[in-house]
Amino acid sequence: MVNLTRGSAxxxxxxxxxxxxxxxxALMRAHGVDPEAAGDYERFISYTAAASVIGAAARELDCPDFGMRLARSQDIKILGPVAVIIRHSETVADAIEGxxxxxxxCAPADTAGLRRGPRAAVYTFTITLRQLPHRDQVVERGLGIAxxxxxxxxxxxxVPLKVTMQHRRISPAETYRDMFGCPLEFGSDLNSVHLPNHVLTRPIRGRDAAALTLAENYLALVRRDHSFADHVHELIQRLLAVNRASLPVVAREMAMHPRAVQRRLAQSDTSFEEILDDVRRTMAWRLAATGxxxxxxxxxxxYSEQSSYSRACQRWYGESPSQLAARRRNTRANV
Structure with a gap:
């Protein structure tokens, strides 16, 4: 499973x-999160790192309900285009389906679902990463946002009928009552929100059908395999800055075997080497204009040797590094 999430987490x-x-x-840097990426939906960060940062904040600031407090501050804004689905679907059931x-x-490791029963419906939230630090804080944030x-x-x-969590209680009972306003169960089989069936058919007020169509069309274009390639591209960009953009390192960041990464990329008709080459080409174009x-x-x-860059530059742009630098400087001077 891909160990990444949007920076908006x-x-x-x-x-x-x-x-x-x-x-x-300081907390973010201590756990390998670029502060510039925090809050940015267009950036990807390690899911494990994000969970570590949230958990560290809860521990160091003696704030056991930190995940729930963060949920109050974030609401659905962290979901980007998925938030449009929530605001503009026809009914609550349609929104949950979307x-x-x-x-x-938003995060390949997060899954949501809806189970309908004779008297109540159950919204479920699951994080499929097997090893996740401070999972309890992240789950409480996720259910709070839900x-x-x-x-x-x-x-x-x-008001939900009840909320259930797989972990044990980590905050005072009154904190949960204030957040959810309903009975809670801990040590449950599911992380879930129970709601009356009639809520599912409730129409969403102020919806904009055109906005919904635009969001669905956009999200439908982002296939899972393309999204995966985007994740790899983002990781390579970040790791290249510290000279660690190798397949084994990227695979470790994603909690996957290197061969599994290559297989997933092959589904997008690309490879790790092609993405790395593309990132290098783009960076070379930008850096050549800086002097x-x-x-x-x-x-x-x-590159371990300058000659490797020279050969790559010739392949990319049909000129030597010095010729590319001169052309880029002249272009900028004439702008």
Missing amino acids: LLAFEDLVSSLGGDAE VSRYLHN VGAFRLMAGDDF VQASQIATMLG
Whole structure:
């Protein structure tokens, strides 16, 4: 399973930590998260790292309900285009179906589902990563966001029948009552929100059918295999900056075997080597205009010898590094 999530998973993290007297940037850097990526839906970060940061904040700031507090600050904004599905579906059931279908765009390891019973429906939330630090904090954040979404769709007066969590209770009981407003069960088989069946048919007020169509068309284009290739591209960009953009390292970051990474990329008609080459080509184009020496560019692109960069530059652009640098500087000067 891909060990990545959108940077928006840490939306509002800095403000919350600061309000509790902590240093958000130091926490993120200590766990390998680029502070610039925090809150950015267009960036990917390690899911494990994001969970570690949330858990570390809860521990160091003596705030056991940190995950739930973060959920209040984030709400559905962290879901990007998936939030449009929630706001503009025809009914609550349609919205849940859309979230279940497209949640992988936010975090491939997160899954949601809906089970209908004779008297009640059960919304389930699962994190499929086997080894995840501070899973309890991340689950409480996820269920908190889910209940907030139900209130947005069904009305502020919505109260679940009950909420269940697989982990043991980590905060005072009154904290959960304040967050969810309903009975809770811990040590359950599922992480879930139980709701009356009649809520599923409730129409969503203020919906915009055109906005829904646009969001669905966009999300439908982001196939799982293409999304996977995007994840790899993002990781290579980040790891290249510290000269660690190798297949084994990228695979380890994604909690996968290198051969499994290559098989998934093959489904997108690409490979690790092709993505690495594309990232290097783009970086070379940008760096050539900055006046950085060719030897330094070669090092920044992860080449052990300058001659390797020279050959690549000839293949990419049909000219030597010095010729590319001159052309790029002239282009910028004439802009």
